[in-house]
Amino acid sequence: MAATPSVGVLHARCGSFTNRANIPHSSSSSSFNTTSSSHFCSSSTSCHFSRGVNNNRWHNQSLNAHAMSTTVGDSVSSSISLHGDRGPDHLIVLVHGIMASPSDWTYFEGELKKRLGRNFLIYASSSNTFTKTFSGIDGAGKRLAQEVKEVVQKTKSLKKISFLAHSLGGLFARYAVAVLYSDSSKRGSSADHDLIAELEPISFITLASPHLGVRGRKQLPFLFGLPLLEKLAPPLAPVFAGRTGSQLFLTDGKPNRPPLLLKMATDCEDGKFISALGAFKSRILYANVSFDHMVGWRTSSIRRETELPKPPRRSLDGYQHIVDVDYCPQVPSDGPHFAQEVAKAKEAALTEPTTQNTDDYHELVEEEMIRGLQRLGWKKVDVSFHSAIWPFFAHNNIHVKNEWFHNAGHGVVKHVADSLKQQESSCLAASL
Template sequence: MFLLTSKPLFLPLNFELSSLGFRSRLPRLLPVPGTSQMELLRKLGIKCCVSQSKNKKKNQKLEVIDSDSNAVSGEDVFDAVSAGAKVPPDHLVIMVNGIIGSSADWRYAAKQFVKRLPNKVIVHCSDCNSATLTFDGVDRMGERLAEEVVMIVKRWPEVSKISFIAHSLGGLVARYAIGRLYENVPIIHSSNLKENYANNLQQSLEELFEARIAGLQPVNFITVATPHLGSRGHRQLPFLCGLPFLERKAPQTAHWIVGRSGKHLFLTDNDNEGRPLLLQMVNDTENIKFMSALGSFKRRVAYANANYDQVVGWRTSSIRRQHELPESNLLVKDEKYPHIVYVEREISDAIQNGISSVDVSQNLEEEMIRGLTQVPWERVDVSFHKSTLRYTAHTTIQVKNYWLNSDGADVVLHMIDNFLL
């Protein structure tokens, strides 16, 4: 059964539900002959979409359509007109929420992506890890996300590319999930792959294969205020104010509040007497290719709050050492993106220092930095210093709720303008 609400997500077109005894509106979907819009909604299991009309009115009310309980969790956001075109969008964007979040956290950003790239992307806001399910730990959440992505890819067989955008803890969950979804598939240039290889004996084995995530070409991997280095250490959890006593106690008590996720964030987990999960995730393991998956994306970006984020520190969200953080005199103001204060392009330890391995582990944080920076990252530093919303920086950077976090709209715009298609 479909539930119609008045949450702001769609630009609706007329549709009658006379059998239910009332008149309402639903988005116009794919123009398939002999198939009603309701049948198509059921077939796709769609939870929501954006339908744009040439004659749309300003301030027109937006609507959300929720599907039945058998549908895949989460929300699909796409332009119904372009989805029904001869060449539909081929790029699937997976948006992942943070701790105690839900698919609704990314609604504003999802709508902006579809609005500005209407014939290019289909956005899925994941909901398999919402509310208290985010206490289950990065690994269990990552497994659920991987399963959800596989189901979404089956739902949209036209897509050939995939990108991830994840907020806070969701960034770690996405890193785990892509490790599960990673595979190498043969590159077939002719009907006989062996013949191709025989013609060039110097060709490496890697050149005969290409990386895929859930069977799709990986393009963008974007994290927003994600604690890549965990929350352990000086000012990695800013609301502790850097007080040594509180920072020593936090790892011992975090699991009481946020379950296994707390153990993973503070590196106190030792399942099966192994190393902490976040340390395992900076290298490939026998079963999960964490870094191969991360390295397969054409672009990796870490958006980080330079100040006022009380939940995730600047170092851990930007994957930097303390001395690598930009000095205040280097921060600039961009007229188009007033809260983007610093952009560092494609930097990695492997490029800067010629590091080819991560055997040296002076401490846990250093080992994670060296592991993660085996592949290049873009760092985008954000500051809401002059904003009245600065004390909600952790959610404002994502625009979790437009009415409460509208100052982060330029950050979302920056993501879209720099998004590789």
């Protein structure tokens, strides 16, 4: 296997951190004190989201995996047994986006198979194809979780799990891992780390996913930032994208209840969303800095407008169109909250959807979501297709949806594969 090229100097704009590495480095594990989760309250009181993320510890891994299998849909390839009794020990779940199918991963899947080695089981999810993506993030997340459980039950050799998701699939995956999350404190005194689907969580990676939703200024770029279009989009979203549309535009639920994406930025009665993400050794966000007309840079990289850096024009050595890699360490906070102020803003945005009301509501909710998600460390990888032949295909280029039309993203595929390899190597080294 060819040596991995240097990615150069990685500048941590979110903290005083600079590192030189030969391969992309991973985000460190987050450490928090565990606290009890509180449920959401009505708009008449300020509601705090309590959360807790247990310390991550390395767990001994089997070094004798002898098989790799690529799967698509709901059946696991029978080729696992042909390579030895142990089979693959690391499951990578690929999750597609809106109105898509497992075939979107054909090129990416093939490259991962060639680059990663024989102990990976690469599985392209099929439980949320096409119009099923309109039934709600929560519903899709539960279906994905059930699908993963079935794969794990069929493949007894598995010990580790990672997720790689594109676009809306990133939100499905975030919900699913909360469903699959198992707190070590509830499994007895011998348990030393949290699990996802009873496996050790390793990497959680998203490509151009709308983590902060699509409501607000330029969060949905094809609206061109025009106030009139951004005003019309939220009420029309449920018509075209069903329940998922209202969740993406933060209009789901009653006025005195928080939207789903705000719940997913904390631990609450609906799920241990932050604890589940915190269980992964590495969390990586790939975000298009421009030319992505579906998902804006800010929402896909979980940044405030003021935190968006000026992207370099040159690609990192060996990774075409990867222009920057930042490690942003955890930022402790007591958020997020669904305070009375936010509830009133939501009610105003729903009952009188003026530009001012919708902007005020979104700014408040977005800030709370950022505060919640930034309590974990993230590696943020900025991608720019400005020099590609078809830059306007950025949203599909980033995961090479079609090998012929979207092949500008091959550098992203290589970077993802090298990040997965590096995290796997770190895991194996820690087990020695």
